Amino acid sequence: MSxxxxxxxxxxxxxxxxLGVSILVFLLIHLIPxxxxxxxxxxxxxxEKIALxxxxxxxxRSLPVQYAKFMERLVHGDLGTSLFYNVGAGGLVIDKLPVTxxxxxxxxxxxxxxxxxxxxxxxVRRDRASDHVIRAVPLVGLGFPPFWVGIVLLLVFALxxxxxxxxxxxxxGFPEHARSLFLPALTVALSIAPILIRSLRAALLEVLESxxxxxxxxxxxxxxxxxLRHGLRNAIISTVAVLGVNIAFLVGNTVIVEQxxxxxxxxxLMINSIFQRDFxxxxxxxxxxxxLVVLVYLLTDVVHALxxxxxxx
Amino acid sequence: xxxxxLRGLLALSVVALAVAVSAxxxxxxxxxxxxxxTAHKRGxxxxxxxxxxSQSFDKTNVFQNESIWLLEQIHESLYTVDKxxxxxxxxxxxxxxxxxxxxxxxxxxxxxxxxxDGKPMTSADVKFSIDDARKQAKGWGYLDAAxxxxxxxxxxxVVFNLKYRWAPFLADIALFSNGIxxxxxxxxxxxxxxxxxxxxxxxxxxxxxxxxxVTFKRNPNYWQKGKPYLDSVTWTFVSEDNTRELQLxxxxxxxxxxxPFNAIKKLQNTPDVKMALFPSTRTDYLxxxxxxxxxxxxxxxxAISYAIDRQAIVKSVLFGNGQAANSFLPPQVPFxxxxxxGIQYDIAKAKAELAQSAYPKGFKVExxxxxxxxxxxxxxxxxQQALKPLGIQITFRQEDTSTEFSDIQARxxxxxxxxxxxxxxxxxxxxxxxxxxxxxxxxxxxxxxENPDVVxxxxxxxxxxxIDSRAQLYKQIQDMTAQDAFLGYLYYSxxxxxxxxxxxxxxxxxxGNYHLEDVSLG
Numbered sequence: 001m002s003x004x005x006x007x008x009x010x011x012x013x014x015x016x017x018x019l020g021v022s023i024l025v026f027l028l029i030h031l032i033p034x035x036x037x038x039x040x041x042x043x044x045x046x047x048e049k050i051a052l053x054x055x056x057x058x059x060x061r062s063l064p065v066q067y068a069k070f071m072e073r074l075v076h077g078d079l080g081t082s083l084f085y086n087v088g089a090g091g092l093v094i095d096k097l098p099v100t101x102x103x104x105x106x107x108x109x110x111x112x113x114x115x116x117x118x119x120x121x122x123x124v125r126r127d128r129a130s131d132h133v134i135r136a137v138p139l140v141g142l143g144f145p146p147f148w149v150g151i152v153l154l155l156v157f158a159l160x161x162x163x164x165x166x167x168x169x170x171x172x173g174f175p176e177h178a179r180s181l182f183l184p185a186l187t188v189a190l191s192i193a194p195i196l197i198r199s200l201r202a203a204l205l206e207v208l209e210s211x212x213x214x215x216x217x218x219x220x221x222x223x224x225x226x227x228l229r230h231g232l233r234n235a236i237i238s239t240v241a242v243l244g245v246n247i248a249f250l251v252g253n254t255v256i257v258e259q260x261x262x263x264x265x266x267x268x269l270m271i272n273s274i275f276q277r278d279f280x281x282x283x284x285x286x287x288x289x290x291x292l293v294v295l296v297y298l299l300t301d302v303v304h305a306l307x308x309x310x311x312x313x
Numbered sequence: 314x315x316x317x318x319l320r321g322l323l324a325l326s327v328v329a330l331a332v333a334v335s336a337x338x339x340x341x342x343x344x345x346x347x348x349x350x351t352a353h354k355r356g357x358x359x360x361x362x363x364x365x366x367s368q369s370f371d372k373t374n375v376f377q378n379e380s381i382w383l384l385e386q387i388h389e390s391l392y393t394v395d396k397x398x399x400x401x402x403x404x405x406x407x408x409x410x411x412x413x414x415x416x417x418x419x420x421x422x423x424x425x426x427x428x429x430d431g432k433p434m435t436s437a438d439v440k441f442s443i444d445d446a447r448k449q450a451k452g453w454g455y456l457d458a459a460x461x462x463x464x465x466x467x468x469x470x471v472v473f474n475l476k477y478r479w480a481p482f483l484a485d486i487a488l489f490s491n492g493i494x495x496x497x498x499x500x501x502x503x504x505x506x507x508x509x510x511x512x513x514x515x516x517x518x519x520x521x522x523x524x525x526x527v528t529f530k531r532n533p534n535y536w537q538k539g540k541p542y543l544d545s546v547t548w549t550f551v552s553e554d555n556t557r558e559l560q561l562x563x564x565x566x567x568x569x570x571x572x573p574f575n576a577i578k579k580l581q582n583t584p585d586v587k588m589a590l591f592p593s594t595r596t597d598y599l600x601x602x603x604x605x606x607x608x609x610x611x612x613x614x615x616a617i618s619y620a621i622d623r624q625a626i627v628k629s630v631l632f633g634n635g636q637a638a639n640s641f642l643p644p645q646v647p648f649x650x651x652x653x654x655g656i657q658y659d660i661a662k663a664k665a666e667l668a669q670s671a672y673p674k675g676f677k678v679e680x681x682x683x684x685x686x687x688x689x690x691x692x693x694x695x696x697q698q699a700l701k702p703l704g705i706q707i708t709f710r711q712e713d714t715s716t717e718f719s720d721i722q723a724r725x726x727x728x729x730x731x732x733x734x735x736x737x738x739x740x741x742x743x744x745x746x747x748x749x750x751x752x753x754x755x756x757x758x759x760x761x762x763e764n765p766d767v768v769x770x771x772x773x774x775x776x777x778x779x780i781d782s783r784a785q786l787y788k789q790i791q792d793m794t795a796q797d798a799f800l801g802y803l804y805y806s807x808x809x810x811x812x813x814x815x816x817x818x819x820x821x822x823x824x825g826n827y828h829l830e831d832v833s834l835g
Contacts, residue, residue, distance in 0.1 A: 033716040041376050046755060049450070092524065166563075262552075268524065268552070272524070
């Protein structure tokens with residue numbers, strides 16, 4: 001199968017996945033106790049006021065009817081109206097999506113920037129002190145929750161070392177966004193880098209022992225050229241796959257990181273909507289996350305195929 | 314490549330990236346506290362960070378404080394509450410006259426008041442605003458139920474005709490939902506109007522990013538000459554306590570709303586930061602659901618209430634920043650009875666009460682607590698220890714706060730927690746809610762408590778306009794309800810605000826509102 005046909009098939013597969021996720025989320029959010037009307041009315045809630053709001057939102061209908069309405073709107077591209085904010089849920093998701101996308105991309109790139117040189121160093125200096133340090137220290141780091149890492153980074157780089165970065169927030173315009181997102185992206189990167197370092201080091205070691213590397217060395221290529229041109233290029237294929245597989249983990253981490261760094265992204269929207277029992281927004285965000293994860297998996301496969309011509313579909 | 318140069322490459326790449334990104338936009342901020350000057354400097358922008366986002370700006374249908382305190386910068390009422398939380402003073406009105414039968418109130422409006430769009434405010438706007446507010450069935454309309462009709466005989470006069478004598482009338486008129494808006498929503502639909510409301514207040518609508526921030530800017534037509542001092546105010550939504558505190562220290566925000574109790578001491582010792590505790594009307598209660606059989610026994614409820622060591626709770630849970638409660642009314646509300654003894658900590662009396670009850674050996678009871686709510690969990694544990702010797706065994710059920718709140722309201726609990734903050738400078742709203750199971754609409758604060766004598770007293774107080782006899786009635790209500798122990802009165806706690814010390818004139822009223830026209834950045 002050709003690459004475009006493969007991509008088309010995978011995108012089509014999104015439809016049943018999204019459908020499945022939507023049913024699951026719809027049921028889950030309605031099964032947990034808690035009532036958006038009570039959230040909004042606070043302790044001024046009376047049975048009459050609650051009933052009025054439920055009727056306005058259609059929550060007084062049966063679950064299947066509610067789901068049918070939800071699907072009917074979805075088919076027309078309408079994700080419904082936020083119960084809490086009374087604005088379009090789709091619009092909210094679109095507003096917040098760029099922040100999360102930026103954070104994940106930035107975090108992923110930073111993870112590679114950290115992992116590749118460290119893994120290369122560890123592989124080259126196999127079993128020596130620096131190798132052990134590179135393998136051990138990040139592993140310990142993996143044990144620190146991103147929540148804590150984020151606060152420490154803020155304390156150090158946003159307060160004590162001369163305010164290099166803002167204390168959370170997203171800023172205005174692309175340069176400010178990038179500056180605001182550096183520490184959160186670093187937090188995300190630090191959480192995933194240890195896994196990348198270990199897999200890339202292992203892959204590099206395997207590659208560096210293969211015959212074509214010996215051949216390259218025998219041809220008199222410099223060690224730098226051997227490592228960068230022939231070693232890394234082949235070893236990195238597996239790392240891309242590892243990064244792709246861990247993307248769900250990365251997305252999960254952004255939820256926490258967005259809270260700590262006061263980033264108005266999808267993760268924050270998700271958490272707050274759950275607390276507010278804003279059913280429509282929870283559904284919309286979950287759908288967005290599901291589509292995002294599936295698309296990232298797809299992207300990983302495509303990149304994998306481009307890097308490794310042996311991959312066929 | 315030698316290992317050393319590889320290491321160099323690594324260090325270089327990370328540092329270069331950090332520097333490049335940090336250099337990208339290092340303008341703004343930084344120069345917050347420049348030259349100190351006299352009393353009130355004009356200009357500047359204030360940022361207030363809060364734990365919750367604003368929900369809605371429809372003043373007539375919103376119940377969330379984080380929306381109300383903002384929209385009060387845009388909408389003003391005929392009368393307003395003074396700094397003590399009890400006195401009402403003229404605001405958009407100059408004065409009022411009451412007919413001898415108490416059924417007609419005639420207000421003279423303040424001349425020269427304009428809306429932020431430049432149009433003058435007239436009696437027609439007042440009539441429209443309050444007629445619209447009292448129509449709102451799922452909003453605050455119920456507090457205007459005493460009004461029969463409103464007329465506007467001339468542009469500066471508004472007349473209210475009441476159905477019956479109504480003592481809390483002036484306090485109700487001062488409620489934010491009775492704030493004045495342009496007649497017919499200035500030609501827009503109701504929904505459109507409240508997406509960017511217009512009022513007579515010191516600030517006017519600028520922009521809102523849902524889930525992130527709300528910004529208001531100076532109203533150039535404001536009736537108080539020279540005010541407001543600030544060019545704009547932005548409220549951001551920062552759910553993490555730690556992040557808000559760091560942002561305050563970095564002067565990225567100027568006001569940190571509600572830092573947790575355990576951060577108060579630290580913030581008091583933070584340079585360039587003021588930690589303020591404003592007397593509030595917030596009262597915290599232990600809820601006792603009478604549909605759980607042992608709790609329907611008044612002796613059991615008294616026993617539990619006697620066993621609450623309020624001083625210990627204030628000391629260990631609030632870090633000393635609070636006051637033991639003796640009444641279900643807070644000290645900042647009119648007719649609060651300071652000398653009403655309430656029920657205070659006394660284990661001997663607790664034992665004696667339990668012995669008189671139908672459960673002298675005690676019983677098992679479940680306490681509903683919020684899973685993230687530290688104060689509730691701590692109070693729960695203090696009570697668990699205190700009640701153990703009496704044979705009352707508390708088990709805990711943890712729920713996330715929305716579930717907890719829904720379960721309390723639906724009365725699916727035995728013991729639980731709840732609190733109240735006042736909206737008006739009159740006890741009637743809270744008294745009706747707390748003890749009038751029918752008219753209050755909440756089955757007496759979700760407890761199922763019924764005492765017809767107390768209800769009769771409260772109805773009498775609603776229609777009695779003599780201050781002294783009204784005070785007497787509310788004193789009786791407070792004494793009787795304390796003995797009925799329908800709620801465990803826990804404590805009164807202040808509103809907590811940490812702010813940069815160049816913020817001048819910031820004062821939070823007992824109802825939680827603040828007048829930002831008085832605030833400047835020094």
